[in-house]
Amino acid sequence: xxxxxxxxxxxxxxxxxxxxxxxxxxxxxxxxxxxxxxxxxxxxxxxxxxxxxxxxxxxxxxxxxxxxxxxxxxxxxxxxxxxxxxxxxxxxxxxxxxxxxxxxxxxxxxxxxxxxxxxxxxxxxxxxxxxxxxxxxxxxxxxxxxxxxxxxxxxxxxxxxxxxxxxxxxxxxxxxxxxxxxxxxxxxxxxxxxxxxxxxxxxxxxxxxxxxxxxxxxxxxxxxxxxxxxxxxxxxxxxxxxxxxxxxxxxxxxxxxxxxxxxxxxxxxxxxxxxxxxxxxxxxxxxxxxxxxxxxxxxxxxxxxxxxxxxxxxxxxxxxxxxxxxxxxxxxxxxxxxxxxxxxxxxxxxxx
Numbered sequence: 001x002x003x004x005x006x007x008x009x010x011x012x013x014x015x016x017x018x019x020x021x022x023x024x025x026x027x028x029x030x031x032x033x034x035x036x037x038x039x040x041x042x043x044x045x046x047x048x049x050x051x052x053x054x055x056x057x058x059x060x061x062x063x064x065x066x067x068x069x070x071x072x073x074x075x076x077x078x079x080x081x082x083x084x085x086x087x088x089x090x091x092x093x094x095x096x097x098x099x100x101x102x103x104x105x106x107x108x109x110x111x112x113x114x115x116x117x118x119x120x121x122x123x124x125x126x127x128x129x130x131x132x133x134x135x136x137x138x139x140x141x142x143x144x145x146x147x148x149x150x151x152x153x154x155x156x157x158x159x160x161x162x163x164x165x166x167x168x169x170x171x172x173x174x175x176x177x178x179x180x181x182x183x184x185x186x187x188x189x190x191x192x193x194x195x196x197x198x199x200x201x202x203x204x205x206x207x208x209x210x211x212x213x214x215x216x217x218x219x220x221x222x223x224x225x226x227x228x229x230x231x232x233x234x235x236x237x238x239x240x241x242x243x244x245x246x247x248x249x250x251x252x253x254x255x256x257x258x259x260x261x262x263x264x265x266x267x268x269x270x271x272x273x274x275x276x277x278x279x280x281x282x283x284x285x286x287x288x289x290x291x292x293x294x295x296x297x298x299x300x301x302x303x304x305x306x307x308x309x310x311x312x313x314x315x316x317x318x319x320x321x322x323x324x325x326x327x328x329x330x331x332x333x334x335x336x337x338x339x340x341x342x343x344x345x346x347x348x349x350x351x352x
Contacts, residue, residue, distance in 0.1 A: 173202025
């Protein structure tokens with residue numbers, strides 16, 4: 001959460017908004033405060049030049065978190081047309097103009113509203129009013145766990161079912177292809193590779209969405225794989241996509257496990273690469289030939305590739321660099337003018 005917006009409606013609220021915006025900026029956030037025109041200059045905030053609903057819609061597109069200083073009803077009516085999905089909605093928090101209470105309204109877990117309320121509480125002394133059931137009861141929350149570990153949630157419906165099971169004190173199965181760096185919560189029942197879980201719902205931390213150890217399996221997928229990609233100049237995005245997905249499928253890997261695409265800097269402006277990267281929201285990294293040449297290991301070298309790029313193998317070397325020198329799980333696979341290699345970085349599950 002980096003970009004925050006604050007809105008107030010009275011002179012007293014405007015002064016508080018200005019103070020909070022300055023404090024958040026000093027704490028490392030990008031924060032701007034708005035207020036009514038007649039109070040804005042005196043309070044040191046930006047005058048609101050548009051309707052509140054229009055402002056709220058713009059902030060839903062631009063901000064990671066929104067703080068309303070005023071009545072909760074005003075905030076609810078302002079954001080109502082824009083609420084879509086807890087995986088996409090920004091954190092929305094409301095605070096009274098005296099700074100006594102701060103209440104998360106929207107996206108408490110995934111959007112970080114509960115976290116933002118805690119930050120504001122520390123800055124102002126306001127009492128955070130947390131209403132999410134798992135927090136109130138001090139229980140394991142699968143969405144917070146997923147957010148902290150940067151895991152893709154395979155099914156929001158099943159995530160809700162698991163949260164309900166936790167509150168009903170039903171055991172939840174837990175299987176992971178990765179070691180745990182901390183103690184597993186009491187609400188989860190660890191299940192091994194060949195063990196049978198008698199319950200219904202379980203969590204599976206894996207790179208393979210086809211692995212289903214439970215009757216109903218919630219897949220949580222870490223983004224820890226880098227696809228090193230090379231291609232002929234001008235290769236279409238759909239050709240690159242097809243080859244990457246093919247290699248992932250052959251290795252039993254989900255598209256959601258990709259942390260980045262990587263290649264040589266000669267491909268930094270390759271439209272097909274850029275379009276594929278943007279379609280899936282996967283960062284596209286590039287490296288110089290000197291950086292690639294310095295990667296240790298044995299690689300399938302191509303004299304033609306060396307002639308064109310200055311290094312004999314782009315995809316395997318860039319995959320390793322992109323993964324922080326992890327493990328190469330798929331060596332160079334070529335076809336249709338595209339080469340793909342996959343590398344996975346070391347990773348463990350953390351419940352802290």
